[in-house]
Amino acid sequence: MxxxxxxxxxxxxxxxxxxxxxxxxxxxxxxxxxxxxxxxxxxxxxxxxxxxxxxxxxxxxxxxxxxxxxxxxxxxxxxxxxxxxxxxxxxxxxxxxxxxxxxxxxxxxxxxxxxxxxxxxxxxxxxxxxxxxxxxxxxxxxxxxxxxxxxxxxxxxxxxxxxxxxxxxxxxxxxxxxxxxxxxxxxxxxxxxxxxxxxxxxxxxxxxxxxxxxxxxxxxxxxxxxxxxxxxxxxxxxxxxxxxxxxxxxxxxxxxxxxxxxxxxxxxxxxxxxxxxxxxxxxxxxxxxxxxxxxxxxxxxxxxxxxxxxxxxxxxxxxxxxxxxxxxxxxxxxxxxxxxxxxxxxxxxxxxxxxxxxxxxxxxxxxxxxxxxxxxxxxxxxxxxxxSPRIHNPATQARLQRLTPDDARRASPFAIRREKQQQRFRLPDLPTTTIGSFPQTPEIRQARAAFRKGEIGNLEYLEAMRSEIRLAIGKQEEIGLDVFVHGEAERNDMVEYFGEQLYGYVFTENGWVQSYGSRCVKPPILYGDVYRPEPMTVEWIRYAQSLTEKPVKGMLTGPITMLMWSFVRDDQPRSATALQLALAIRDEVVDLERAGIGIIQIDEPAFREGLPLKRTDWSTYLEWAVRAFRVSSSGVRDDTQIHTHMCYSEFNDILPAIADMEADVITIETSRSRMELLDGFGQFKYPNEIGPGVYDIHSPRIPETGEMLELLDRACQVIDPRQLWVNPDCGLKTRNWPEVVTALERMVDAARALRARLGTSDSGTGASPA
Missing domain, CATH: 3.20.20.210 (TIM Barrel)
Structure with missing residues (x-):
């Protein structure tokens, strides 16, 4: 039996x-x-x-x-x-x-x-x-x-x-x-x-x-x-x-x-x-x-x-x-x-x-x-x-047919882009930033829940989220970061938030899945063709940028992570779904640039996660995954800086593909491995700029300034300091504000100490090209 x-x-x-x-x-x-x-x-x-x-x-x-x-x-x-x-x-x-x-x-x-x-x-x-x-x-x-x-x-x-x-x-x-x-x-x-x-x-x-x-x-x-x-x-x-x-x-x-x-x-x-x-x-x-x-x-x-x-x-x-x-x-x-x-x-x-x-x-x-x-x-x-007619969107299918090789290519090589970006932003060497999110406080969750239940209206919710953005910008000014984020108070999850605004997705109330420890995610269900009906983040980022003279990053989730962290339809190749997502993200990137946002981060923490387990299948996946990212990011001018973030993965065996993504800056998790994950980037001679994380946000432990400085010293042994950014490992939504402020103040102090040791300026005059 x-x-x-x-x-x-x-x-x-x-x-x-x-x-x-x-x-x-x-x-x-x-x-x-x-x-x-x-x-x-x-x-x-x-x-x-x-x-x-x-x-x-x-x-x-x-x-x-x-x-x-x-x-x-x-x-x-x-x-x-x-x-x-x-x-x-x-x-x-x-x-x-x-x-x-x-x-x-x-x-x-x-x-x-x-x-x-x-x-x-x-x-x-x-x-x-x-x-x-x-x-x-x-x-x-x-x-x-x-x-x-x-x-x-x-x-x-x-x-x-x-x-x-x-x-x-x-x-x-x-x-x-x-x-x-x-x-x-x-x-x-x-x-x-x-x-x-x-x-x-x-x-x-x-x-x-x-x-x-x-x-x-x-x-x-x-x-x-x-x-x-x-x-x-x-x-x-x-x-x-x-x-x-x-x-x-x-x-x-x-x-x-x-x-x-x-x-x-x-x-x-x-x-x-x-x-x-x-x-x-x-x-x-x-x-x-x-x-x-x-x-x-x-x-x-x-x-x-x-x-x-x-x-x-x-x-x-x-x-x-x-x-x-x-x-x-x-x-x-x-x-x-x-x-x-x-x-x-x-x-x-x-x-x-x-x-x-x-x-x-x-x-x-x-x-x-x-x-x-x-x-x-x-x-x-x-x-x-x-x-079901709900699965198929003729407009999305037609747009896929119109894609050309130029849609997946930046206008100029990185060296030219870097010079124009330095002229525009005038950042110091070892610029400091965070990955995106700030603490999701009880007040934020309460406001979001009240809005969802209809207990507060659009204007009251808008003001609640703007208040949190003002708080985040103010704290970053006090801490002394070089590139700001708006804090993502309005976002429940880095995939769910975007999926809620795209056609082709549906959402659950209790579809929770464990990611690690007590951390759970609620993956959206991607059942049909993807289409972006209107901008998803522009007004939030535009408002944040209006509060400061420092550059504020536009924060988006990339097409491969949207794909990998969703439950995905199984009636067409995943490569086709990835391209649909890429076109939706591309539209948002272009709209952010039109709104005056000069630094845009397209997070791809799941990029390596999508890699097939058999090496014989790698090249096919990497070809379409890199193409999808480049379609999402290549519709902007040379002086618009594209960042991406990847975390908790071994990257050394796919570094050529990561370089081929053509992001101007990549940030990665490295603090738990004591910068071991960075070795491959040095051996490969990664051509663009890189921010190895110096602060493990998944632990309540706050490292001392000297510990972060030690990690930066290790990074400088494998990467030219003129290529380095300074940042935490990941977003800070799971931490509380006292932890975050203390940790980021120490991180900024570590960056300043290393600048002083290297004889570079804190004034924001920018580094010369490597």
Whole structure:
């Protein structure tokens, strides 16, 4: 009989209950026990939801107070020495110190989880790293689940992926060399789980979808041989891969010492045949057939046909599952009471996706006729979506046809543009700025909520937002920044704000998805052709510029980030949707320039996130992604300065493409890595200007001036100081004003100290071209 199972459930809660509990704890409003109690209530609710949806094996261990990779660091006791853990248990205090930093130590580095917008805390390894079971959270959760009558399938990050996604913190050290020392601890963990009555463990090895070197693949075989050595006491292992295909490794994986494999048939449907051929008779094959990364209803008839084919080939040893953890989807479509019925009928969130899994399981076990009504409903919804006139905009399609190569090209090379921009702005060397947003205070949120509910009118809301802009401009004047921002008080989210003003988007009330820790986003749903009916930001930026003689940046979200951080239509190539977005942003850029705004930032933090996981597919993506950005940014004069911002990604392997984007200034996250991410820009000789972040805004910790100056000194070792800008890592909306003011004052002091050391001026006369 085919079993149904789930790889992971959204931990944040349908109404962001975990976020609220975490932030209350961090503020000191609730103690650790209250936080744990609320988390336990949330876990129990999620297990019940999955059981009621008809899932046979329910994941336990997919919950995290911050991040699942940090959970493994705690479980394995791999705490960096600087946190002073010693041999003690890793409690929540130490756990949060690693995630968020302390007054004495910065947080551990954070980066993107494969090609998603989820961030994980990067494990750190050196020759002194030792492993041991150092956290009881997993075992306590298993006991919780069993007490509720839940059949738990425990979820662990596998040893290969845990080491591969970490980083060495000393030169010459090879983290793969730690494999032999971490495996005994994995064996101990598995033995403890077996003693608790756990039958199956899902052991996630998503690194297998990457282009792994031979020594890592050899390490995979060694690892699972060790975990299955004679005398080992452990549950059955289901090795899970997702986000891409692993067909190239099918032969190796079929021979691996595990009892089952999970593969992603949503991202890589063509890999199925490689696994069906010669699949071992003693293994189950889990097929990820419901998309865990998007929100559209599945084509259940087509999926069932695939499952039936596999079931016949494998004589019944097929499991049915989502493609990956549902962490990347909103929780429950039933909470969306304001969505138009037509569009709502096209969608499935996590709870609905589990129902689809359950339906398919029944169809596989009982036959197609048993689920005929569900098949017909799904087929009807997909047919209506394909035929809906709301999807297609003839004006947008015609404009795409009129695009020429010149539309993706600035009028002059950077050297000429730079000279004209220096003459216009007369900025000092090492100009200081911020990335865009300032604190989203309770007053801002209250005004926005009151306006949305109709409790205040347009004029009252306008004045409330203008008051916040005046506050932001005034504080920047006092701090002494060189290039200002308006603070983005009117914006709920950097993607949602723009999507709300574009045709082709629809929005949810509770479609929250975790980005990192307590940070959640509510991705809009991009269902049709994109069209900008009117300017989106011009009046806000024009007003801010009227308050100061300093240049104020126009702040926009770029087309690739708009694409990547939305749930995107799947009925046309993503490259075509990206170009539609680029044209909408281009219109806004041109309108900002006409309004007198001379510096325009088009943020692309998701640019690398969109990079395919297989290198063979990179060139195609980079070609259309770079083109989309250049279409959005190339409609302006030479003396208009285009900035872009990217964060929490490794860039070194795509630097030629980033340079080809032709932004005049790029700002990047570098403080958590202590400027390591900047090395590639120096080796590549990045031609334009660059602002490496000197202040980690995702941590409440405020670095001293000397610490920022040290980071700038490191930057000067790899980048010509005449190319450098000084800025935080990212926007400041999640921080409070006292933190922000103190940090930015120190940042400005650091820039001035470095100017003095280099013998350059603070007066704003501008630097000579490099």
């Amino acid at each position: 085919a079993l149904t199972h789930n790889l992971g459930f959204p931990r944040i809660g349908a109404r962001r209950e975990l976020k609220q509990a975490l932030e209350a704890h961090w503020r000191g409003d609730i103690d650790e026990q209250e936080l744990k109690d609320r988390a336990a209530t949330l876990r129990q609710r999620h297990w019940s939801v999955q059981r009621e949806a008809g899932i046979d094996l329910i994941p336990v261990g997919d919950f995290a107070f911050y991040d699942q990779m940090l959970n493994m660091t705690a479980l394995l006791g791999a705490v960096p020495a600087r946190y002073g853990a010693g041999g003690e248990e890793v409690g929540l205090g130490l756990y949060f110190a690693m995630a968020r930093g302390t007054a004495a130590q910065p947080a551990m580095e954070m980066t993107k989880w494969f090609d998603t917008n989820y961030h994980y805390i990067v494990p750190e390894f050196d020759a002194n790293t030792r492993f041991r079971i150092a956290s009881q959270q997993l075992f306590e959760e298993v006991a919780e689940a069993r007490a509720l009558g839940i059949v738990p399938k425990v979820v662990l990050i596998g040893p290969l992926t845990y080491l591969y996604l970490g980083k060495e913190t000393e030169p010459g050290f090879d983290r793969l060399g730690l494999l032999d020392s971490v495996l005994p601890v994995y064996r101990d963990i598995l033995a403890r789980l077996a003693a608790l009555g756990v039958e199956w463990v899902q052991i996630d090895e998503p690194c297998l979808v990457l282009d792994l070197e031979d020594d890592w693949l050899e390490g995979l075989e060694r690892a699972y041989a060790v975990l299955s050595e004679t005398g080992s006491v452990r549950p059955k292992l289901l090795l899970a891969t997702y986000f891409e295909g692993v067909g190239a490794h099918a032969g190796r994986l079929k021979e691996l010492a595990v009892e089952g494999l999970h593969i992603d048939l949503c991202r890589a449907p063509d890999q199925l045949d490689a696994f069906l051929e010669g699949y071992p008779a003693d293994k189950v094959l889990s097929l990820g057939v419901i998309d865990g990364r998007n929100v559209w209803r599945a084509d259940l008839s087509q999926v069932l046909a695939t499952l039936v084919r596999a079931q016949v080939s494998l004589a019944g040893r097929v499991w049915v599952a989502p493609s990956c953890s549902l962490l990347h989807c909103p929780v429950d479509l039933d909470l969306e009471t304001r969505l138009e019925p037509e569009i709502r009928d096209w969608l499935a969130f996590s709870v609905q996706k589990l129902r689809e899994v359950s339906i398919l399981g029944r169809g596989l076990n009982q036959g197609e006729d048993a689920i005929r009504a569900e098949l017909d409903a799904a087929d009807g919804a997909r047919r209506e979506r394909r035929e």
